[in-house]
Amino acid sequence: MIYFAKWKIFTILGVCLFGLIFAAPNFLTSRQAASLPSWVPSKQFSLGLDLQGGSHLLLEVKVETVIKERLASLVDSMRTELRKARIQYGNLGVTATGATVTIKNPAQLEQARTLLRVLDGDTTIATSDAGRIDLTLTEKAIRDRRSAAIDQSIEIVRRRIDETGVREPTIQRQGDNRILVQLPGLNDPERVKRLLGKTAKLAFHMVDSRPVSESLAGRTPPGSIRLPSADQVGPGGRPREYLLKKRVLVSGDTLIDAEPTFQNNEPVVSFRFDTIGAKRFGKATSENVGKLFAIVLDGKVISAPRINEPILGGSGVISGNFTVQSAQDLALLLRAGALPAPLSILEERSVGPGLGADSIAAGKIASIVGMLLVVVFMVVVYGRFGLMADIALIFNVILIIAGLSVLQATLTLPGIAGIVLTIGMAVDANVLVFERIREETRAGRTPISSIDAGYSRAIRTIIDANVTTLIAAVLMYQFGSGPVRGFAVTLAIGIVTSMFTAIMLTRLMVATWLRRTRPDTLPI
Amino acid sequence: MRGLHLIPPGVNIGFISRKNLFFVFSAFLVLSSIGLYVAKGLNYGIDFKGGILMEIKTTAGPADIGKMRGTLTGLNLGDVSLQEFGAPNEIMITVQSQKGGEKAQAAAVNSIKKALGDNIEYRRTEFVGPKVSQELLMDGIYAVSAAMFAILLYVWFRFEWQFGLAAVVALVHDVMSTIGIFSLLGMEFNLTTVAAVLTIAGYSINDTVVVFDRVRENLRRYKSMPLPELLNKSVNETLSRTIMTSFTTLLALLALYVLGGEVIRGFSFAMIWGIVVGTYSSICLAVPMLLYLNLQRRGGAKDTDSNKQEAAV
Numbered sequence: 001m002i003y004f005a006k007w008k009i010f011t012i013l014g015v016c017l018f019g020l021i022f023a024a025p026n027f028l029t030s031r032q033a034a035s036l037p038s039w040v041p042s043k044q045f046s047l048g049l050d051l052q053g054g055s056h057l058l059l060e061v062k063v064e065t066v067i068k069e070r071l072a073s074l075v076d077s078m079r080t081e082l083r084k085a086r087i088q089y090g091n092l093g094v095t096a097t098g099a100t101v102t103i104k105n106p107a108q109l110e111q112a113r114t115l116l117r118v119l120d121g122d123t124t125i126a127t128s129d130a131g132r133i134d135l136t137l138t139e140k141a142i143r144d145r146r147s148a149a150i151d152q153s154i155e156i157v158r159r160r161i162d163e164t165g166v167r168e169p170t171i172q173r174q175g176d177n178r179i180l181v182q183l184p185g186l187n188d189p190e191r192v193k194r195l196l197g198k199t200a201k202l203a204f205h206m207v208d209s210r211p212v213s214e215s216l217a218g219r220t221p222p223g224s225i226r227l228p229s230a231d232q233v234g235p236g237g238r239p240r241e242y243l244l245k246k247r248v249l250v251s252g253d254t255l256i257d258a259e260p261t262f263q264n265n266e267p268v269v270s271f272r273f274d275t276i277g278a279k280r281f282g283k284a285t286s287e288n289v290g291k292l293f294a295i296v297l298d299g300k301v302i303s304a305p306r307i308n309e310p311i312l313g314g315s316g317v318i319s320g321n322f323t324v325q326s327a328q329d330l331a332l333l334l335r336a337g338a339l340p341a342p343l344s345i346l347e348e349r350s351v352g353p354g355l356g357a358d359s360i361a362a363g364k365i366a367s368i369v370g371m372l373l374v375v376v377f378m379v380v381v382y383g384r385f386g387l388m389a390d391i392a393l394i395f396n397v398i399l400i401i402a403g404l405s406v407l408q409a410t411l412t413l414p415g416i417a418g419i420v421l422t423i424g425m426a427v428d429a430n431v432l433v434f435e436r437i438r439e440e441t442r443a444g445r446t447p448i449s450s451i452d453a454g455y456s457r458a459i460r461t462i463i464d465a466n467v468t469t470l471i472a473a474v475l476m477y478q479f480g481s482g483p484v485r486g487f488a489v490t491l492a493i494g495i496v497t498s499m500f501t502a503i504m505l506t507r508l509m510v511a512t513w514l515r516r517t518r519p520d521t522l523p524i
Numbered sequence: 525m526r527g528l529h530l531i532p533p534g535v536n537i538g539f540i541s542r543k544n545l546f547f548v549f550s551a552f553l554v555l556s557s558i559g560l561y562v563a564k565g566l567n568y569g570i571d572f573k574g575g576i577l578m579e580i581k582t583t584a585g586p587a588d589i590g591k592m593r594g595t596l597t598g599l600n601l602g603d604v605s606l607q608e609f610g611a612p613n614e615i616m617i618t619v620q621s622q623k624g625g626e627k628a629q630a631a632a633v634n635s636i637k638k639a640l641g642d643n644i645e646y647r648r649t650e651f652v653g654p655k656v657s658q659e660l661l662m663d664g665i666y667a668v669s670a671a672m673f674a675i676l677l678y679v680w681f682r683f684e685w686q687f688g689l690a691a692v693v694a695l696v697h698d699v700m701s702t703i704g705i706f707s708l709l710g711m712e713f714n715l716t717t718v719a720a721v722l723t724i725a726g727y728s729i730n731d732t733v734v735v736f737d738r739v740r741e742n743l744r745r746y747k748s749m750p751l752p753e754l755l756n757k758s759v760n761e762t763l764s765r766t767i768m769t770s771f772t773t774l775l776a777l778l779a780l781y782v783l784g785g786e787v788i789r790g791f792s793f794a795m796i797w798g799i800v801v802g803t804y805s806s807i808c809l810a811v812p813m814l815l816y817l818n819l820q821r822r823g824g825a826k827d828t829d830s831n832k833q834e835a836a837v
Contacts, residue, residue, distance in 0.1 A: 050787075197630075344625070344626040344653075345626055345629075345630055346626055347651070348630070348633075348649065348650060349648075349649075349650040350646075350648065350649040350650070351648050352647045352648065354581070355647035355648055359787060362784050362785035363784060366779045366780045366782075366783040366785075369783055370775065370777075370779035371776070373775040374772050374775055374776055377771070377772060377775060380528050381528045381529075413785075413787055413788055414716055414788065414791065416784075417788050417791055420776050420777070420780045420784070421773070421776060421780075421795065424772050424774070424776030424777060425769070425772075425773050427769070427772050428730075428772070428773075431768045431769050432734065432765055435762075435764050435768070438533070438764075442533055457741075460737065461734055461738075464682055464733045464737060465729075465730040465731075465734050467678060468678060468679070468726055468729040468730055468733060469723075469727065469729075469730055471675055471678060471726065472671045472675070472725050472726030473722075475667050475671045475674065476667060476719055476722045476723075478667070478670075479663045479664070479666055480718075481660070481715075483716065484715050484716065487716075
C-alpha cells in the first residue's frame with residue numbers, strides 16, 4: 001500500500017497532466033485557442049444551444065406526398081397508354097400503394113395486361129375478376145423513393161440555410177423521415193422557418209384563354225387546371241383564380257441561377273435557364289407570342305405576363321407583388337432548388353444570447369459555490385485526508401472538462417447541473433474509503449493496515465455503487481435528446497473520473513504521506 | 525487535526541425495530557402520491573403536452589402582466605398563462621397546444637410576437653408539436669422503466685435476487701414519491717424532470733448498494749447473529765458514510781437551487797427531494813425488507829471470525 005510501482009505513479013500523474021493540458025484551452029477565448037501552435041491541444045468543448053443561444057428545429061418530410069405524386073403520374077401514363085391503344089376502360093384510380101383500372105371489353109384484357117406490365121419497371125401487375133387490373137409499386141421502389149426524397153430534402157435544406165449565411169449549422173437526418181437543424185447564434189429563426197416552409201416548385205404554364213367564370217360554374221375542362229393567385233384578390237374576397245393549361249412548359253429544375261433585382265423600380269427576380277430549359281422556353285415563347293403565360297410557385301400563380309416576343313436568350317424576369325425581402329427569398333429558394341416534398345416543423349427551441357449568457361454566469365457561480373462548500377466541509381470532517389480528497393476533487397473537475405473537450409461533447413445547462421451534482425457525489429468514493437479506514441482504526445488496526453484494509457474493502461463497494469449510476473446515465477443518453485443528453489454525458493464522464501481520482505489519486509497522496517511521516521495514529 | 529464525526533462512532537439506532545413505522549410511512553407516501561397523480565395529475569410542461577413556451581424580457585421597465593394577459597387572451601389561443609420568472613421584467617408565457625397540427629403552432633408563435641409588439645427581448649421560444657410531445661413522453665417512460673430493469677438485473681447479478689428486489693422496491697418508492705411531490709406542488713414536469721428522476725434512481729440505488737454490500741459482508745462474517753440484529757448493525761456501520769455523502773451532494777445541489785437560475789430550479793428541487801427520499805428509503809425501507817425475502821445464509825451456523833471482530837470493537 002505504501003509503495004506504489006513506478007509505472008503506476010507515472011500513469012496517475014500522467015493522466016492528471018493530460019487532463020490539465022486538454023482542459024486548458026477551454027479557459028482561453030476561441031481566438032486565443034485557434035492561435036495556439038498546432039502541436040498543442042486546442043480543442044474546446046462546444047456550448048449547447050441553450051447556453052450560447054440559437055435555434056433547434058425538428059422538421060418532418062412529408063414523404064407520403066412523394067409517393068402520392070408517383071402514383072398520380074402512374075395513373076396518368078396508364079390513361080395515355082390505354083387511350084393510345086383504344087382500349088375501353090373504367091374505374092381508373094389510385095389505390096394505397098398502386099393504381100387500378102377495369103377493362104370493359106374482356107377481349108382486350110390480355111392486350112391491356114401486356115401493355116401495362118411493361119409500363120413501369122417498379123410495379124407488379126395482378127388481374128382479378130371482371131377485368132380488373134392492379135398495378136402495385138414494389139416495396140423496394142417505395143423505400144428507394146422515400147429514402148431519395150429525404151436525402152434530397154436534407155441537401156436542399158442545407159443549401160437554403162447556407163444561403164442565409166448562418167454560421168456552422170448542423171443538419172442531420174433523424175429517424176425515418178425527420179431532419180434535425182441546429183442553428184447556433186440565430187435567435188430569431190423566422191426567416192429560416194419561412195424559407196423552409198416553402199417547397200419552391202416553380203413551373204411555367206400557358207394560360208387557358210377560355211374565361212375562368214365558365215369553368216367556375218361547371219367543371220374544369222380536361223387538360224386544364226384552376227389555380228389561385230398568390231396575392232390578387234378576386235370576387236367574394238377569395239383569391240383570384242386562373243385557368244391554366246395543365247401541361248408544364250418549363251419547370252423550375254432547369255433553372256441555374258436566380259438573383260433579386262429591380263425593374264422599373266420594382267423588386268423582381270431575374271433567372272437563367274440551363275441549355276435544355278432555354279431551348280424549351282425559347283420554343284414555347286416563339287409559338288405563343290401575344291398570349292399569356294403563368295409563373296406558378298407551389299400551386300399559386302405569382303404573375304401571368306403577356307409574351308411580347310420570343311425569349312431566346314434563356315433568361316427572364318419574374319415580376320409580381322414583391323417586396324425587397326420576398327424577392328430575395330424567392331431568388332434564394334430558386335437557386336437552392338425545390339424540395340421533393342413539403343416540410344413541417346415539429347419542434348422549435350430557440351434561446352436568445354441574453355438568457356444563454358445568464359445561464360452560463362449562474363452555472364459558474366453555482367459550481368464554484370457548491371465546490372467551495374464541499375471542499376470546506378470535507379476538511380472539517382476529515383482534516384488532512386479531507387484536504388487530499390479536495391485536491392482530487394479539483395482534478396476531477398479538470399478531468400471532466402478535459403473529457404468533454406476530447407470527446408468534443410456539448411455542454412448544456414443540465415450538463416452544468418451534472419457537473420455540480422458530480423462535485424457533490426465525487427467525494428462519495430473518498431468518504432467510503434475514509435469511513436472504512438475509521439472503522440478499521442477503531443477495530444484496533446495500525447494506521448498502515450487500516451488504510452490498506454480501508455482501500456481494498458471499499459473499492460468493490462465503490463464500483464458496484466457507481467455502475468448503477470452509470471447505467472442510469474447510459475439510458476438517459478439513449479432515450480434523451482438535446483440538453484438531457486448533455487446531462488447524461490457529463491454525469492457519465494464525472495462518474496468515471498471520480499472513480500479514478502478517488503481510487504488512484506487520493507490513494508497515491510495518502511501513500512506518499514504515510515511513507516514520509518509513518519504516523520502512530522491516523523488524524524482522521 | 526482530528527476530523528469531525530457527524531455520526532458518533534459505535535452508534536446503534538434501532539432502525540429495524542421501527543420497521544413497521546417506516547413501512548406505514550412509506551405506504552402512506554406512495555399511496556398518497558398515486559392518489560395525487562390520479563386525482564390532480566401532473567403539471568406537464570410543453571415537452572409532454574405540446575404547446576408554446578416563451579420567456580420574454582421587457583426592455584422598458586417592469587412588465588404589465590395584466591395588460592399582456594388581456595392582449596394575449598384576445599388572440600383566441602385557448603389556455604394562456606403568464607407568470608413572473610425571476611425578475612419583474614421577465615415573464616414566462618405558456619400557451620396550450622393549438623388545434624390543427626404543427627402548422628398551427630408556428631402560426632400562433634407569430635401572432636403572439638406580433639401582438640406583444642416592440643421593446644421585448646425574446647429570451648426563449650419553444651414550441652413542441654403534438655407528435656413530438658407524445659414521443660418524448662413515451663421515451664421518458666421507456667427510459668425510467670429500462671433504468672429500473674437494468675438496475676434490477678445488475679443488483680441481482682452482483683448480489684442475489686432478494687437484494688435486487690428490495691433495491692427496486694425502494695427505487696419505485698423514490699420515483700413515485702417524486703412524482704407525488706411534483707403533483708402536490710403543481711411544479712412543472714418536463715424533460716429535465718425526467719433526467720432528475722433517472723439520476724435519483726441511480727443515486728438512490730447507489731446508497732442502497734453500499735448498505736447491501738455491508739449486509740453481505742456481515743452475513744459472511746457473523747453466521748449465527750440473528751438477521752434483524754445483523755441488518756441493524758450493517759445500517760449503523762454505514763450510517764456515517766450514507767449521511768456524509770448525502771450531505772455533500774445536498775450542499776452542491778443547494779448551491780445549484782439557489783444560484784443556478786430559474787431554468788434549472790425545478791431540476792434541482794427534484795434532485796434535492798430525491799436525495800432525501802433516496803437516503804431514507806435505502807436505510808429504512810430496502811434493508812428491513814430483506815427480513816421478509818427469505819435471505820439464504822451460506823455455510824453452517826458457526827461464527828468464523830466474529831469473536832475476534834467483536835473483541836476488537
